[in-house]
Amino acid sequence: MNPYRCxxxxxxxxxxxxxxxxxxxxxxxxxxxxxxxIMWTYFYGKTxxxxxxxxxxxxxxxxxxxxxLVSQLVSTGFAWQMNDDIKRGGLNKYLVxxxxxxxxxxxxxxGEKIPQLLMLLVVSVAVISFSAAVFGLTLxxxxxxxxxxxxxxxxxxxxxLFYTVALTSFWLTDVDQxxxxxxxxxxxxxxxxxxxxxxxxxxxxxxxxxxxxYTTQFPVNIIxxxxxxxxxxxxxxxxxxxxAFFGILGEVLWKKGLQRYVAVSG
Amino acid sequence: xxxxxxxxGALMKLSLMSQLEYRINFIxxxxxxxxxxxxxxxxxxxxxxxxxxxGTFTPDHIMIFIGIYVLMTGFYMLxxxxxxxxxxxxxxxxxxxxxxxxxxxxxxxTLRQWSFPxxxxxxxxxxxxxxxxxxxxxxxxxxxxxAGFLFLLLCSNLLTYSLYLIPNLLxxxxxxxxxxxxxxxxxxxxxxxxxxxxxxxxxxIGIFILPVFVITNFPGLFIMGELRPxxxxxxxxxxxxFFIIARLLWKRAVKNYSSAxx
Numbered sequence: 093m094n095p096y097r098c099x100x101x102x103x104x105x106x107x108x109x110x111x112x113x114x115x116x117x118x119x120x121x122x123x124x125x126x127x128x129x130i131m132w133t134y135f136y137g138k139t140x141x142x143x144x145x146x147x148x149x150x151x152x153x154x155x156x157x158x159x160x161l162v163s164q165l166v167s168t169g170f171a172w173q174m175n176d177d178i179k180r181g182g183l184n185k186y187l188v189x190x191x192x193x194x195x196x197x198x199x200x201x202x203g204e205k206i207p208q209l210l211m212l213l214v215v216s217v218a219v220i221s222f223s224a225a226v227f228g229l230t231l232x233x234x235x236x237x238x239x240x241x242x243x244x245x246x247x248x249x250x251x252x253l254f255y256t257v258a259l260t261s262f263w264l265t266d267v268d269q270x271x272x273x274x275x276x277x278x279x280x281x282x283x284x285x286x287x288x289x290x291x292x293x294x295x296x297x298x299x300x301x302x303x304x305x306y307t308t309q310f311p312v313n314i315i316x317x318x319x320x321x322x323x324x325x326x327x328x329x330x331x332x333x334x335x336a337f338f339g340i341l342g343e344v345l346w347k348k349g350l351q352r353y354v355a356v357s358g
Numbered sequence: 359x360x361x362x363x364x365x366x367g368a369l370m371k372l373s374l375m376s377q378l379e380y381r382i383n384f385i386x387x388x389x390x391x392x393x394x395x396x397x398x399x400x401x402x403x404x405x406x407x408x409x410x411x412x413g414t415f416t417p418d419h420i421m422i423f424i425g426i427y428v429l430m431t432g433f434y435m436l437x438x439x440x441x442x443x444x445x446x447x448x449x450x451x452x453x454x455x456x457x458x459x460x461x462x463x464x465x466x467x468t469l470r471q472w473s474f475p476x477x478x479x480x481x482x483x484x485x486x487x488x489x490x491x492x493x494x495x496x497x498x499x500x501x502x503x504x505a506g507f508l509f510l511l512l513c514s515n516l517l518t519y520s521l522y523l524i525p526n527l528l529x530x531x532x533x534x535x536x537x538x539x540x541x542x543x544x545x546x547x548x549x550x551x552x553x554x555x556x557x558x559x560x561x562x563i564g565i566f567i568l569p570v571f572v573i574t575n576f577p578g579l580f581i582m583g584e585l586r587p588x589x590x591x592x593x594x595x596x597x598x599x600f601f602i603i604a605r606l607l608w609k610r611a612v613k614n615y616s617s618a619x620x
Contacts, residue, residue, distance in 0.1 A: 269386030
């Protein structure tokens with residue numbers, strides 16, 4: 093059996109092993125959604141918030157409902173494991189096997205995400221149906237398909253981004269808290285808390301140029317109808333560019349890092 | 359009382375010294391907290407971007423509420439780690455070691471370690487937001503307002519300690535409170551915005567049943583001259599009531615404890 097397929101299956105099993113933890117995490121992430129739903133309803137009810145944010149009420153509500161879910165889906169947790177492998181010599185066991193370490197991590201990551209992706213799609217169907225009924229969201233099969241494709245690209249992008257960040261463990265001494273900071277900052281600048289393009293033209297431009305918005309803000313704005321087909325096409329190209337960029341950068345860092353690596357411990 | 363003040367001072371000094379011993383960790387801790395700060399500041403940015411008023415409160419007033427929320431987060435983070443360790447101490451039997459110490463068990467378990475990196479970041483940012491909001495809103499600065507505000511902050515700290523200790527005491531009965539911790543932490547975030555944006559029933563629950571809104575809203579209402587007398591009484595009474603409840607539950611929990619491990 094292909095080793096990567098094997099690791100992929102192990103990832104699925106690992107994810108299902110901690111399903112209660114996953115459900116509890118999802119439950120606790122409902123609270124920020126409730127807070128923001130109330131907040132936006134109040135703001136849109138009292139002011140002409142649509143004029144200052146550029147989002148209609150239905151768009152911002154769908155964004156609020158889906159951004160947390162997408163952010164959870166694309167989140168990664170393997171950076172700490174990689175750091176541990178590099179620092180404690182755990183990398184040795186991968187170096188002597190006929191597998192590429194990055195491929196191994198990617199297979200495991202995708203395996204872990206499959207149950208989450210399926211659950212997200214079920215919840216998304218419920219949220220989108222609710223939004224269609226309450227906020228008058230109009231949907232087409234094309235838009236749903238584009239949303240799913242953008243989610244897959246977002247998963248790949250976030251994987252390579254964090255893989256690159258995790259490889260800094262070859263050079264940095266203490267990265268545990270550093271990864272924590274990076275994770276939080278990336279959630280914010282990817283639009284996982286609030287859409288960043290509500291803060292004016294300059295922010296719109298920055299989010300379009302930088303890779304982070306393509307992990308959360310871009311997929312959600314496809315489904316809520318904020319982007320036309322041209323913008324979606326450009327967005328896909330940007331996603332692919334950044335996936336390739338971080339893929340290549342990761343490979344370069346991996347090779348450079350291995351030259352510095354000293355196999356210690358077990 | 360003097361003994362406990364001296365002991366607190368010594369424990370704080372010890373915590374600070376051990377944290378400063380690993381300076382990179384200390385700086386990293388500050389950086390993580392600054393990341394979280396970014397999330398909180400986003401809400402301030404949204405309020406100013408939209409220019410929304412909540413009732414009679416302008417964005418400057420709202421900044422004061424968010425500032426108090428940030429500041430109170432800092433105070434809570436000072437001793438929060440002790441709460442999360444209760445479960446571990448019960449499971450491993452580490453609690454035994456503290457049972458024989460000549461100080462209150464609740465005191466030494468819940469106020470033993472002090473985390474300064476998280477406190478410093480939140481306290482600094484929170485204070486700046488409060489002072490800036492106070493100044494921009496043109497609120498008067500008088501001895502009564504400042505003293506009353508500081509007194510209510512003190513009450514809020516007692517309430518936070520009591521209210522958030524209670525769910526952690528479940529560790530004496532159940533193995534893992536991780537999921538519960540996440541939910542309690544998420545409830546704290548309801549203070550991201552002034553309680554006036556929530557519906558009447560949510561406000562009543564958040565003020566009288568699970569008084570999380572009292573913690574950050576009442577000191578702010580006081581400096582704005584909007585805290586009615588009965589609310590002031592509740593701001594002082596709620597911490598006392600919840601402290602008594604937490605104390606009784608603590609005693610019951612310790613009675614239930616059977617030494618584990620060795």
